[in-house]
Amino acid sequence: MADFEDRIASWRRELSSGMEDRPDVVDELEDHLRQELETLTRAGKTPDDAWDAAVAALGDAKRLAREFSKTSRSGWLPTRVAIMVLGGCGLLVGAYLLAAVLRDRFGALLAAHVFAVVFGYGAAFAFGFSAAAAVVAHATGTLGVRQSQAFRRAGTLLTATTAAFTLAAIVLGALWLRANRGHYWSWDAREVAALCVLGWNCAALACVRRGVMLAVVVGVVGNAVVATGWFGAALIEPPRPQGVPGWFAPVLAAFVTSQLTLAAAAFMPAGWFARGTGGGQGTA
Amino acid sequence: MKLAKDLVAASAGPLVLSILSGGESYGYAIIQRVRELSGGRVEWTDGMLYPVLHRLETQGAITSRWRVAENGRKRKYYALKTTGRRVLAEHRQQWEMVNGMLATAWS
Numbered sequence: 275m276a277d278f279e280d281r282i283a284s285w286r287r288e289l290s291s292g293m294e295d296r297p298d299v300v301d302e303l304e305d306h307l308r309q310e311l312e313t314l315t316r317a318g319k320t321p322d323d324a325w326d327a328a329v330a331a332l333g334d335a336k337r338l339a340r341e342f343s344k345t346s347r348s349g350w351l352p353t354r355v356a357i358m359v360l361g362g363c364g365l366l367v368g369a370y371l372l373a374a375v376l377r378d379r380f381g382a383l384l385a386a387h388v389f390a391v392v393f394g395y396g397a398a399f400a401f402g403f404s405a406a407a408a409v410v411a412h413a414t415g416t417l418g419v420r421q422s423q424a425f426r427r428a429g430t431l432l433t434a435t436t437a438a439f440t441l442a443a444i445v446l447g448a449l450w451l452r453a454n455r456g457h458y459w460s461w462d463a464r465e466v467a468a469l470c471v472l473g474w475n476c477a478a479l480a481c482v483r484r485g486v487m488l489a490v491v492v493g494v495v496g497n498a499v500v501a502t503g504w505f506g507a508a509l510i511e512p513p514r515p516q517g518v519p520g521w522f523a524p525v526l527a528a529f530v531t532s533q534l535t536l537a538a539a540a541f542m543p544a545g546w547f548a549r550g551t552g553g554g555q556g557t558a
Numbered sequence: 559m560k561l562a563k564d565l566v567a568a569s570a571g572p573l574v575l576s577i578l579s580g581g582e583s584y585g586y587a588i589i590q591r592v593r594e595l596s597g598g599r600v601e602w603t604d605g606m607l608y609p610v611l612h613r614l615e616t617q618g619a620i621t622s623r624w625r626v627a628e629n630g631r632k633r634k635y636y637a638l639k640t641t642g643r644r645v646l647a648e649h650r651q652q653w654e655m656v657n658g659m660l661a662t663a664w665s
Contacts (some may be wrong), residue, residue, distance in 0.1 A: 302585060302634045303608060305627075309586040310604070333605030341609040420616065 277321045278311055285329065292339025296423070299342060307332055350421045352407030353428035356400035360432075364393045383453065387446035391468070391504075394439025398475060398500040401432035402533070405493025409536045412490065415545025422486040429482040429489045433496075437475040444468050463510040467503030474499045490540045498533040501526060561600055570602075570610045571619075572649035578620060578638040579646060584627075585611065585634070611636060619645045 282304065290300050307328055314324035332338070371389050374380040380388075408425050411417035417425075447465065448458040459465060478496055482489040505526050512518045561569075577583060577591050588611075589604050614620045619642035627633035638646070 298634075299608065299612070301632065303605070305584075305631060305633050306586050306589075306604060306608075308631070331604045333603045338605045338608075341606065342612070 278308075278325065281325055282307065285335065289335040289338065292336055293342055296342060303332065303338065349428070350404075350424035353404045353424055356404045357428060357432070360393075360396050360400040363396055367392050381450075383446060383450045387443055387450055390439045390443035390446055394436050394443055395471065395500050395504050397432045397435040397439065398471065398496050401429055401436070401478075401493045402497030402500070404428055404432070405490045406497070406533075406536055408486070408490045409494060409540050412487070412544055413539060413542065413547035415548045417486075417544065426482055426486055426489055429493060430479065433475050433479040433482055436500075437472060437479060440468055440472045440475065444472065463507035467507045471500055471503045487540060491537050494533050494537040494540065498530040498537075501529055501533075566602070566606075569653075570606070571614060572646065572653060574607070574610055574614060575619060575638060575642055575646040575649065578636055579643065582635050582637040584636065588636075614642070617645075618642075 285307070286300060286304055289303065290297070293299055310328040310331060311324050314327055315321065319327065368389055371380060371385040375382050375385045404425055408417055408421075411421060444465070447468070451460065452458045474492075474496060478489075478492040481492045505522070508518050509523055509526070573592060573595075574588060577588050583591070585607055586604075589602065589607055592600070592602055592607075611620070611622075615622055615636070619639060620636050621639050622634050622636050624632050624634050
């Protein structure tokens, strides 16, 4: 098999490029290829003939990737719920702001900025909710390959949405400030928080692509980052004239603590909670 | 013999379920069994089996697990679930009905 290792590595690279989120499938097909090569070389074929026959029997790498893309990539309920809730809230907030603009209660630029903030930060919470569900699934040993793949696909979509809408919110906010206060930027708490949320989500987008448990941790910690940025800014610069209610700070602190605790739980072995209660299996 | 694409697509699921009803197996062994059953007369591209296996698993008819094979490498084994046995029984009824109809029509 030493003759084939370079060819197998090159074949694997070509197949993997069409099936980035299915490394398990690539492993399985590689096992098949190796068995076929063994069978053919034992039958007396030369290495070149065995390679050509085995690859032809398996089929063209691009066609394999296309066939797999057709198989049902059914999602995972928590990610579907998160995306649906985000979509629903986005429609409601959008409709409310549009009505306010049409009634001259809000300028269009400010309304667009507010929508971008709400939808962008909402997408981060949607990802965070999915990540929290993934922590629970990991703890009970039910975070399988299918669920992990669905979570990572949703994570890519949601972190990219957060980054894009937060960037839009920053730009729109700067334009609104220029039009109304004469300057683009004032380094206030909300602006700095938006920069932090943007930076975090750009990093999160890179992490989601690297591995599922890393994506889980950045998702849950992202909840703490966005909550601190969004609602914590109100503590530093309370809205006038109503200010911030007395329960606000402890509730925010409790939420941030809970998310950091969940993030820590992600580092426990798969199925730890189920084993502890006498159930359980490991994560596939 | 090259079967019509639709016929291959329709028969792949029942064939795989039937093979797995005989016990746990893995992709390469399943392909070999298909070749044996057809006496080498039916051509299947090996790669087309795996999307079928994955679809059956997503539908809940079969389950899979990775085990270390005799050569020390990881290998994915598939087994029929109770749901899969029910699905196989339904497929069998339908194919036997179609086979009966065609046999009558061609006699």
